[in-house]
Amino acid sequence: MTEPLIFVVDDDADHLESLVDLISAAGHDTRAFADAPAALAAVPEARPGLILTDLRMPGMDGIALLAALTEAGHDIPVVVLTGHGDVDHAVRAMRLGAEDFLEKPYDADHLLQVIARALTTTRLKAEVARLQDRLEQQGDLIGESRPMAELRRSLTELAPLDIDVILMGETGTGKELAARLLHRQSPRATAPFVIVNCATLPDQGAEAVLFGDGQAAGLIPQAAGGTLFLDQIDTLALALQPKLLRVLQTRQVEQGGQAGPPLGFRVLASASRPLTEAIAEGRFREDLYYRIAGYAVDLPALRQIPGDIPLLFDHFLGLAAARHGREKPALGFQDRKVLQAHHWPGNAHELRLVAERRVLGLGRGGAVPPAHTPPPLDTGATLRDLVAQYEAQEIARVLDRCKGNTEAAARILGIPRRTLNDKIAKSAALRRDR
Numbered sequence: 001m002t003e004p005l006i007f008v009v010d011d012d013a014d015h016l017e018s019l020v021d022l023i024s025a026a027g028h029d030t031r032a033f034a035d036a037p038a039a040l041a042a043v044p045e046a047r048p049g050l051i052l053t054d055l056r057m058p059g060m061d062g063i064a065l066l067a068a069l070t071e072a073g074h075d076i077p078v079v080v081l082t083g084h085g086d087v088d089h090a091v092r093a094m095r096l097g098a099e100d101f102l103e104k105p106y107d108a109d110h111l112l113q114v115i116a117r118a119l120t121t122t123r124l125k126a127e128v129a130r131l132q133d134r135l136e137q138q139g140d141l142i143g144e145s146r147p148m149a150e151l152r153r154s155l156t157e158l159a160p161l162d163i164d165v166i167l168m169g170e171t172g173t174g175k176e177l178a179a180r181l182l183h184r185q186s187p188r189a190t191a192p193f194v195i196v197n198c199a200t201l202p203d204q205g206a207e208a209v210l211f212g213d214g215q216a217a218g219l220i221p222q223a224a225g226g227t228l229f230l231d232q233i234d235t236l237a238l239a240l241q242p243k244l245l246r247v248l249q250t251r252q253v254e255q256g257g258q259a260g261p262p263l264g265f266r267v268l269a270s271a272s273r274p275l276t277e278a279i280a281e282g283r284f285r286e287d288l289y290y291r292i293a294g295y296a297v298d299l300p301a302l303r304q305i306p307g308d309i310p311l312l313f314d315h316f317l318g319l320a321a322a323r324h325g326r327e328k329p330a331l332g333f334q335d336r337k338v339l340q341a342h343h344w345p346g347n348a349h350e351l352r353l354v355a356e357r358r359v360l361g362l363g364r365g366g367a368v369p370p371a372h373t374p375p376p377l378d379t380g381a382t383l384r385d386l387v388a389q390y391e392a393q394e395i396a397r398v399l400d401r402c403k404g405n406t407e408a409a410a411r412i413l414g415i416p417r418r419t420l421n422d423k424i425a426k427s428a429a430l431r432r433d434r
C-alpha cells in the first residue's frame, strides 16, 4: 500500500511552512495549500489520505471545507486546527465529521500522534470496507420475481459445466455477483477467481498486467485452474484483442516466444451492451466475440423486476446499517411505491447509494446540504434535475473507479471523451453555482 498523501491548508504562510516541515520530517508526503478552494480542487486528482486544515481562514474556512468535502462525497479524514478557546467551532467541526481537532499552539509530538491515529483509522476503514465489499459479493442473488428465479436456475445449471459464459446486463444488474456464484458453484470453487476489469486496464503496460512480463506474473496466469472473469469485455482496447484471443484459444500464455504451461482456466465475461454493436462500430473483433459469446445469460434491469426492488432495497439498508453501526430504517408502504416507480438507470449501484443515504439520514433535515437528498425518495425535483443528478453521480462513480482516467471512463460510459469532459466541466460549474 502506498503512503497516503497529507494536504496541509493554512492561509498563514509561516504557519503553513512550519506545519509542512514538521509533517514531512516525520516521513509523510505532504502538499501545502494557502486556501481551502485550492485544496478542494486538488482532491479528486491527488486523493489525499488526510487533510489538516486551519479553522479560521478568509473566504472558505475549515468548516466550509469540511462541508464541501462531504457534499462532493469525499470520505477523507479532516483534522482541524483551532485557535485557543475556539471550542464552539471545534464542536461544530466534529459534528460535521472532522476526525479530530487540535488547539493552537499545538505540541509537535501531539500533532504527529493525531495524524498517525487519523491515518490508522483511515487504513482500518478502507480495510473494513474492502472486506465488507468482498463479503457482499459472496452473497446470493436476491429476488423472488420470475426473471430472477430463471436467472438463478440458469446459473445453477451452467455452474458445474466446463463452458465459458458471458453475462449480459446494464450496469449494476449483478453481473459480478453472478460470475462469483458461477465460480463458487463450480468444481473450481477452491481455485482462484481472478477479475480483469477491461475498462480500467492502463493504456500503457496493459499487456504486462494481463499476461505478465519477465518480473511479475500477469492476471491471466494467476487464474490457472480457476476462473478468469473478463469484466466489461465490451470496453477492451482493440489492440489487446488479438493476443487475448490467442490466449483464450490455447489457454496458455507465451513466455519469450515459447508456449507457456497449460493454464486450464474457465472464462466468464460480462458486457453491458450487446457486443454486436461494438463489432458494428469496429471496436470489437468478431473472432473474439465467437470465442466468448457461446452461452449468454441476461440479467434483468431493476425496472423489469419492480417487485424485487423493495426486497433488494431492504437488503442494502441492512448492509448499510451494519457498515455504519446505525439502526436499520423500516420501509413504509409509500416508500415501496416510490421505489417501484423509479426507473433506476444505475440499478443496484444506485439503489445501494440511496439506501446508504437513507441509513445516514442525509438530506433529511440534518447538516448535509440538499444535493445529498436521495433523488427517488424525494419530491419536488423535476425529472431533468433527477437525470442531471444521476448523470453527475454516475460520472463521478465511473471516474473514481477508473482513478480519474477520462479515457477509460468515457469507454465505460459509452460516450466520446470530449463529451465526458464537457459533462465534467458542466457539473463542476453547477456545483459552483449552487
Ligand SMILES: Nc1ncnc2c1ncn2[C@@H]1O[C@H](COP(=O)(O)OP(=O)(O)OP(=O)(O)O)[C@@H](O)[C@H]1O
Residues within 6 Å of the ligand: 136, 137, 139, 140, 141, 142, 143, 169, 170, 171, 172, 173, 174, 175, 176, 177, 178, 231, 270, 272, 312, 315, 348, 349, 352
Ligand atoms: N440481485 C442482487 N442481490 C443482491 N445483491 C445484488 C444483486 N444485484 C446486485 N447486487 C449488489 O449490487 C452491487 C452491484 O452489483 P455488481 O457489481 O455485481 O453489478 P455489475 O452488473 O457487475 O455492475 P457493473 O456493470 O457496473 O460492473 C454489488 O454490491 C452486488 O453485490
